[in-house]
Amino acid sequence: MTRFSALSLLRNAVTGHKGWTEQWPDSQPKDEYDVVIVGAGGHGLGAAYYLAKEHGITNVAVIDKGWLGGGNTGRNTTIIRSNYLYDESARLYDHALDLWEGLSQELNYNVMFSRRGVMMLAHNVHDVQSFQRHIHANRLNGVDNRWLTAKEAKAFCPPLNIAPDARYPVMGAALQMRAGTARHDAVAWGYARGAAARGVDIIQNCPVIAIRRGPDGAVQGVDTAKGFIKAKKVAVSAAGHTSVLMDSAGVRMPLESFPLQALVSEPVKPVMPCVVMSNTVHAYISQSDKGELVIGSGTDQYTSYSQRGGLPLIEHTVAAICEVFPIFNRMRMLRKWGGIVDVTPDRSAILGKTPVPGLYVNCGWGTGGFKATPGAAHVLAHTVARDEPHPINAPFTLERFTTGRLIDEAAAAAVAH
Amino acid sequence: MLLIHCPYCDETLPEAEFAYAGEAHVARPLDPSSTSDEEWRDFLFIRSNVKGDHFERWRHAHGCGRFFNAVRDTVSDRFLTTYKAGAPRPDLTALKDAAE
Numbered sequence: 338m339t340r341f342s343a344l345s346l347l348r349n350a351v352t353g354h355k356g357w358t359e360q361w362p363d364s365q366p367k368d369e370y371d372v373v374i375v376g377a378g379g380h381g382l383g384a385a386y387y388l389a390k391e392h393g394i395t396n397v398a399v400i401d402k403g404w405l406g407g408g409n410t411g412r413n414t415t416i417i418r419s420n421y422l423y424d425e426s427a428r429l430y431d432h433a434l435d436l437w438e439g440l441s442q443e444l445n446y447n448v449m450f451s452r453r454g455v456m457m458l459a460h461n462v463h464d465v466q467s468f469q470r471h472i473h474a475n476r477l478n479g480v481d482n483r484w485l486t487a488k489e490a491k492a493f494c495p496p497l498n499i500a501p502d503a504r505y506p507v508m509g510a511a512l513q514m515r516a517g518t519a520r521h522d523a524v525a526w527g528y529a530r531g532a533a534a535r536g537v538d539i540i541q542n543c544p545v546i547a548i549r550r551g552p553d554g555a556v557q558g559v560d561t562a563k564g565f566i567k568a569k570k571v572a573v574s575a576a577g578h579t580s581v582l583m584d585s586a587g588v589r590m591p592l593e594s595f596p597l598q599a600l601v602s603e604p605v606k607p608v609m610p611c612v613v614m615s616n617t618v619h620a621y622i623s624q625s626d627k628g629e630l631v632i633g634s635g636t637d638q639y640t641s642y643s644q645r646g647g648l649p650l651i652e653h654t655v656a657a658i659c660e661v662f663p664i665f666n667r668m669r670m671l672r673k674w675g676g677i678v679d680v681t682p683d684r685s686a687i688l689g690k691t692p693v694p695g696l697y698v699n700c701g702w703g704t705g706g707f708k709a710t711p712g713a714a715h716v717l718a719h720t721v722a723r724d725e726p727h728p729i730n731a732p733f734t735l736e737r738f739t740t741g742r743l744i745d746e747a748a749a750a751a752v753a754h
Numbered sequence: 755m756l757l758i759h760c761p762y763c764d765e766t767l768p769e770a771e772f773a774y775a776g777e778a779h780v781a782r783p784l785d786p787s788s789t790s791d792e793e794w795r796d797f798l799f800i801r802s803n804v805k806g807d808h809f810e811r812w813r814h815a816h817g818c819g820r821f822f823n824a825v826r827d828t829v830s831d832r833f834l835t836t837y838k839a840g841a842p843r844p845d846l847t848a849l850k851d852a853a854e
Contacts, residue, residue, distance in 0.1 A: 589800045639831075
């Protein structure tokens with residue numbers, strides 16, 4: 338593996354860029370691994386990376402039914418923020434944000450993390466009150482967040498419409514300056530490269546059909562399209578398909594899978610300096626470095642595995658964008674797509690052990706898993722390596738749905754779900 | 755957009771008229787006070803989340819306003835059938851044979 342540096346760039350530039358080697362081999366499965374991770378998205382590849390780097394466990398395979406980073410890692414709108422209400426969530430997402438800040442250096446791979454700020458618009462008195470509550474709660478938790486008046490919001494993001502006669506006028510905004518975006522594909526690629534360099538096998542186009550358990554109930558391995566793979570430990574990090582896989586191990590999950598859509602416009606010159614979110618009119622927008630406006634929509638109302646969604650949601654989202662940014666109302670949209678997100682009843686993730694010995698799960702990230710990628714991967718690796726949760730993911734158990742100790746971001750999070 | 759048949763109005767109408775209402779045939783425990791935490795968890799939170807034929811409830815929110823049940827393939831999003839609330843689960847094999 339070539340280490341990227343100014344020198345290696347220069348050397349390859351003068352030799353016509355013919356000297357670059359592959360960044361990770363396309364591995365075939367071995368008969369047995371210490372740990373098998375199902376799902377080669379950012380979360381799964383990241384967990385493999387931290388298992389190898391921080392826990393010295395390198396006999397690891399990451400298995401995916403498609404190509405790596407082809408699921409929700411490659412389908413999200415790349416927003417990164419940590420301004421969640423509850424202490425548990427604030428710790429988890431802020432841990433991720435801490436890791437995001439040094440990730441490009443850590444991986445020697447440019448994930449293009451950009452702290453451009455995430456601004457959440459308040460359109461009514463309820464928004465104003467709940468956002469200010471969030472800001473106070475965040476600041477008590479050491480999480481960056483502050484209040485902007487409508488004029489300050491306009492100064493921060495000039496295309497914003499703050500006219501008082503708008504159907505939903507902007508009454509102010511919450512701004513997390515530490516938040517921003519990153520290049521989603523590069524996150525998967527960077528972790529894949531780092532993990533493969535430490536001996537992790539990345540096995541693509543190999544659907545896991547079932548998780549196999551032994552007579553003692555413990556995990557034995559996984560049945561895949563390429564045959565049975567023995568494993569001492571199995572970690573499921575399979576987003577929308579988690580409940581299908583967990584069913585095969587006899588564990589029923591409090592998850593429902595919904596399509597979540599996004600779309601991008603034709604590329605234009607830089608016009609959006611930050612990320613803007615509005616819960617009330619339901620729109621998320623930022624601009625990629627290529628110049629496309631990246632717009633997030635909501636989940637469809639019905640469960641589905643179709644990886645596409647209904648047009649009514651796109652119409653609703655585009656209407657909301659035109660309301661908040663009339664400047665964009667003649668832009669053409671290039672393409673839209675969907676991903677399948679696994680949603681928990683309290684809209685918080687499930688990250689930890691399961692009733693099955695040797696089986697671990699990282700799921701339930703719903704509509705917001707990308708931002709957690711490094712943090713979730715880091716604590717999942719800790720949980721798998723030590724067979725006990727990291728203090729940060731300890732509250733995110735599966736048992737909370739029995740005990741009632743929910744982390745109810747469904748009602749509280751600074752985002753519409 | 756999905757096209758959904760309301761079994762009460764006997765009309766096939768756009769999805770925008772309907773509200774999804776979760777998995778069908780989830781029965782509330784008959785005796786709440788003797789129901790264990792695990793049973794409450796199953797009733798409140800655990801759903802089948804099927805990849806395939808899914809029994810689900812819909813409400814004709816902008817029509818007759820009534821709840822009904824449906825069977826939809828969650829991979830293709832195609833409806834196999836819809837039927838009135840209170841009716842038993844339809845026989846899927848018979849339905850599929852009839853469709854072919």
